[in-house]
Amino acid sequence: GQNIDQPTEMTATEGAIVQINCTYQTSGFNGLFWYQQHAGEAPTFLSYNVLDGLEEKGRFSSFLSRSKGYSYLLLKELQMKDSASYLCAVSPGLTGGGNKLTFGTGTQLKVEL
Amino acid sequence: DGGITQSPKYLFRKEGQNVTLSCEQNLNHDAMYWYRQDPGQGLRLIYYSQIVNDFQKGDIAEGYSVSREKKESFPLTVTSAQKNPTAFYLCASSIDNTRGGEAFFGQGTRLTVV
Numbered sequence: 001g002q003n004i005d006q007p008t009e010m011t012a013t014e015g016a017i018v019q020i021n022c023t024y025q026t027s028g029f030n031g032l033f034w035y036q037q038h039a040g041e042a043p044t045f046l047s048y049n050v051l052d053g054l055e056e057k058g059r060f061s062s063f064l065s066r067s068k069g070y071s072y073l074l075l076k077e078l079q080m081k082d083s084a085s086y087l088c089a090v091s092p093g094l095t096g097g098g099n100k101l102t103f104g105t106g107t108q109l110k111v112e113l
Numbered sequence: 114d115g116g117i118t119q120s121p122k123y124l125f126r127k128e129g130q131n132v133t134l135s136c137e138q139n140l141n142h143d144a145m146y147w148y149r150q151d152p153g154q155g156l157r158l159i160y161y162s163q164i165v166n167d168f169q170k171g172d173i174a175e176g177y178s179v180s181r182e183k184k185e186s187f188p189l190t191v192t193s194a195q196k197n198p199t200a201f202y203l204c205a206s207s208i209d210n211t212r213g214g215e216a217f218f219g220q221g222t223r224l225t226v227v
Binding site for chain 1: 146148153154155156157161171203215216217218219220221223
């Protein structure tokens with residue numbers, strides 16, 4: 001089966017750094033995705049990790065440990081527009097049915113002044 | 114510009130009616146997906162298609178049907194058998210269903226039963 005856990009809500013201050021964690025247990029693994037979703041809008045792609053380590057892309061970084069079934073999304077220099085839901089999703093790969101993603105429930109991040 | 118388009122953005126359905134949600138992409142993607150999103154829950158997979166004229170049930174396919182007659186199009190029908198259809202529906206596509214390609218999402222259709 002597939003199980004993905006992430007915190008429901010987080011609050012952080014503008015200009016600060018926040019780390020959103022995601023743990024997963026899946027029948028197969030072909031990569032982990034992070035998406036950002038503003039209320040009522042489509043999710044937009046942030047990052048993809050398939051190998052262990054840190055992937056950096058501007059203010060956003062994502063880390064993966066396959067042995068621990070763990071990932072985090074790191075957001076630096078927070079801005080008010082970063083207030084959104086952050087979705088962790090796992091691709092099970094061929095053993096689990098191709099690239100159909102399994103999503104966590106999302107972490108609602110609120111950035112305050 | 115390439116992208117994935119869903120229509121309509123808002124849809125109201127009377128109980129007992131079937132409704133069809135449109136999803137079109139011009140990204141030349143082979144794989145397409147339909148997800149349902151409810152408040153406080155993650156996206157749940159309804160149906161997916163890896164190639165034209167082929168599709169597979171996802172985790173919550175009951176009460177839904179799809180077709181994939183063209184590569185660009187993957188319409189979803191919400192039938193009267195779906196007991197709780199009010200939700201936000203998202204269509205997505207990706208290059209290939211076997212590799213870790215990112216999924217691109219449409220803007221969603223918010224369906225409300227009245």
